[in-house]
Amino acid sequence: MKTQAAILVQTERPLVLAELEIPALKPGQVLVEIAYSGACGTQVMEIRGHKGEDKWVPHCLGHEATGTVIETGPGITKVKTGDKVVLSWIKGTGIEAGGAVYAWEGRKVNAGGVTTFQRHSVVSENRLTLLPPTLNMETAVLLGCAAPTGMGAVFNVTGLKAGESVAIFGTGGIGLNACLGAAFGGGIPIIGIDPNPLRREMAMIYGATHVIDPTNSDVVAEIKKIVPTGVDIAIEATGIPTVMDQAVNATRMQGGRAVVIGNARVGLDLSLNPNVFNQGKSLMGTWGGDSVPDRDYPRFGRLLGSGRFPVQNLLSRYSLTQINTAIDDLEAGRIGRPLIDMFA
Numbered sequence: 465m466k467t468q469a470a471i472l473v474q475t476e477r478p479l480v481l482a483e484l485e486i487p488a489l490k491p492g493q494v495l496v497e498i499a500y501s502g503a504c505g506t507q508v509m510e511i512r513g514h515k516g517e518d519k520w521v522p523h524c525l526g527h528e529a530t531g532t533v534i535e536t537g538p539g540i541t542k543v544k545t546g547d548k549v550v551l552s553w554i555k556g557t558g559i560e561a562g563g564a565v566y567a568w569e570g571r572k573v574n575a576g577g578v579t580t581f582q583r584h585s586v587v588s589e590n591r592l593t594l595l596p597p598t599l600n601m602e603t604a605v606l607l608g609c610a611a612p613t614g615m616g617a618v619f620n621v622t623g624l625k626a627g628e629s630v631a632i633f634g635t636g637g638i639g640l641n642a643c644l645g646a647a648f649g650g651g652i653p654i655i656g657i658d659p660n661p662l663r664r665e666m667a668m669i670y671g672a673t674h675v676i677d678p679t680n681s682d683v684v685a686e687i688k689k690i691v692p693t694g695v696d697i698a699i700e701a702t703g704i705p706t707v708m709d710q711a712v713n714a715t716r717m718q719g720g721r722a723v724v725i726g727n728a729r730v731g732l733d734l735s736l737n738p739n740v741f742n743q744g745k746s747l748m749g750t751w752g753g754d755s756v757p758d759r760d761y762p763r764f765g766r767l768l769g770s771g772r773f774p775v776q777n778l779l780s781r782y783s784l785t786q787i788n789t790a791i792d793d794l795e796a797g798r799i800g801r802p803l804i805d806m807f808a
């Protein structure tokens with residue numbers, strides 16, 4: 465069986481639309497017909513070559529989607545044919561089956577345990593979670609990456625308590641989901657910081673009570689005008705080391721905590737005054753918001769599906785053939801999150 469995919473053949477070049485031959489399923493692998501794929505900064509970095517040398521090209525990419533199971537390989541117990549599922553890079557229960565190798569015009573095309581810029585994908589069982597009944601296939605794409613990372617950072621990593629103050633540095637897809645998490649968790653105030661006016665506007669829609677334009681301003685001083693002690697919680701979602709430093713400095717003494725979500729370009733270093741640790745501030749990292757898909761996706765699905773925020777408006781729709789435009793728009797900050805419609 466063949467399928468269409470947008471693959472990375474060479475970094476710093478547009479993705480190539482290719483017709484791939486799907487291999488036979490190995491134990492632990494599931495064939496999914498993708499309905500919608502998301503895209504995030506990780507793919508932008510991969511495509512632009514910001515993650516360093518890419519030894520895997522040509523390869524499939526994308527790591528957040530929804531779809532329908534059409535075939536299961538040996539050993540699969542978590543899902544069955546016909547199930548609607550969320551595909552996510554964050555590992556849950558089930559078999560870790562490794563990636564598939566597709567064939568394309570006599571060449572091999574590599575893929576990880578989950579790839580989604582394609583109409584059909586061979587996926588490792590542990591990257592699948594049943595679609596929560598609270599969400600449609602479009603909105604549930606957020607559960608593949610942005611929601612567990614952003615909301616998970618707030619709930620699982622910082623352990624936000626109602627009434628705590630929150631600053632979110634970078635209000636793209638992940639940062640907006642951190643805003644949502646902070647709002648659902650009772651954070652107040654919630655301060656969104658982003659140089660992009662569209663993103664600041666979106667932050668106010670998705671839970672922020674204040675926004676700051678960091679361009680030509682002392683962000684930490686601006687935050688302290690709103691919360692004079694410094695915030696309880698700072699979430700960093702830009703991948704810029706100087707912003708990580710600002711995030712720690714924006715937190716309060718004796719208990720302030722900063723979480724870095726952003727991915728820095730390869731080769732960059734973080735410089736930090738070590739006194740922040742003596743002041744009782746914590747700097748934390750996270751792997752996908754420390755989310756456990758089987759535990760967290762149903763509850764994040766209830767929050768996203770609650771109707772409190774118009775989360776469907778976070779998504780801008782593209783067809784698979786428009787994927788390079790989607791990536792450009794995402795990189796330029798013209799949209800919240802792209803939604804690649806595989807049936808369009």
Ligand SMILES: [Zn+2]
Pocket residue numbers: 503504505506527528609610
């Ligand atoms: Zn992602």
